[in-house]
Amino acid sequence: MEHNEESSERKNWYDKSYKLLLIIPAILLLFSLVYLYGFVQNTGDIIRKDVSLTGGTSVSVFDGNVEIDDLKSKLLEEFPDLRAREISDFRTGKQQGFFVETRAGVDEITGALENYLGYELNQQNSSIEFTGETLSKGFYQQVRNAIFTAFLFMGLVVFLIFGKSKKMKSISVILTIIAAVLLFKSALPVLIGLIVLALILIYIIYSIPSAAVILSAFADIVMTIALVNLLGMELSIAGVIAFLMLIGYSVDTDILLTSRLVKRHEGSINKRMFDAFKTGITMTLTSMAAVAVSLFIIYNFSETLKQIFTILIIGLGFDILNTWLGNASILKLYVEKKGLGGLK
Incomplete structure (x- = not known):
């Protein structure tokens, strides 16, 4: 009731x-x-x-020793739209490298990354993708x-x-x-x-x-x-x-x-x-x-x-x-x- x-x-x-x-x-x-x-x-x-929708450059670098926050602080002044994140191993969570994307051209961002890293980027240590704006x-x-x-x-x-x-x-x-x-x-x-x-x-x-x-x-x-x-x-x-x-x-x-x-x-x-x-x-x-x-x-x-x-x-x-x-x-x-x- x-x-x-x-x-x-x-x-x-x-x-x-x-x-x-x-x-x-x-x-x-x-x-x-x-x-x-x-x-x-x-x-x-x-x-x-x-950048996949606006056009720009994406770079994956296979270097697990890079500090992402330091990378951002060094590059953000030159590339204010830059986004960076680490690439980690799925099982262990250990950093395997990092990924950056910006609307800048390939030569500009790769040149800046090479100056920061102190070595040349090639097919063995990196992967670069560029998408045109149009x-x-x-x-x-x-x-x-x-x-x-x-x-x-x-x-x-x-x-x-x-x-x-x-x-x-x-x-x-x-x-x-x-x-x-x-x-x-x-x-x-x-x-x-x-x-x-x-x-x-x-x-x-x-x-x-x-x-x-x-x-x-x-x-x-x-x-x-x-x-x-x-x-x-x-x-x-x-x-x-x-x-x-x-x-x-x-x-x-x-x-x-x-x-x-x-x-x-x-x-x-x-x-x-x-x-x-x-x-x-x-x-x-x-x-x-x-x-x-x-x-x-x-x-x-x-x-x-x-x-x-x-x-x-x-x-x-x-x-x-x-x-x-x-x-x-x-x-x-x-x-x-x-x-x-x-x-x-």
Whole structure:
């Protein structure tokens, strides 16, 4: 009896407060958008990029006796954008060498390193990679288009699952394909913008649940980018591609929650939500635990994997917030308005 009363109190508290809980992700999303707008105005792009995306030189030197902090202090004045880290043995953790990258040319950075080290760099003791600025910018544009296209198709799939108008589904398929083709051809950006706006209106008007899922995934991406920038991370190609992975991680619990609330009618709204929460939070926390362990293992050994795992953990953390405070509140309001509550 006491358990039932306690359960009723919890339910009543949530029923009274769920609209207020929606304010939390809404404020965070607004802050992230404002911050990113200012960031773009100041830097000209939405992220900080490393030399793999801006063009420059990367040098790996196989000398385990170099002190990284001393190297940085000697070279930073001449190369203010220089980044340096040690290369360690995966099993023992012993330093095997070091890695530096800068936007400077090959001759400039290798000359400075040779002066510091006191010997000539060659194929036996070093590895040098140079990426041209034009090539890097072109590749970065392609990756951005791929992420945007993936998000468009994710939104389409969600609408095909939860939308009810066959006519609007057909129109959405056509519009999404046209937008994707234009994106990969980098043509008619104004038309792409109009198509995206039309898709947003279709999703909102013809399927609130679809719009809620897409909004939640969008918030995950935007908040993650904002925090990554606040942390000062310079993203490599792998870091940018990590956002492609995050799109998939972002929608799985949202689709689970939406399916339980919209497509099933057994039990009360709160019971269906709680059932979805138990499954969804287990999925997310399990993923976060696996990624966290992987991050801990490779933290000092692979900058590429470190960046990918860091982005995924941040994104999954925001996914918990946006799914169970944001999307859940929108769906609960929608289901109650539509009278899909089932037994109370």
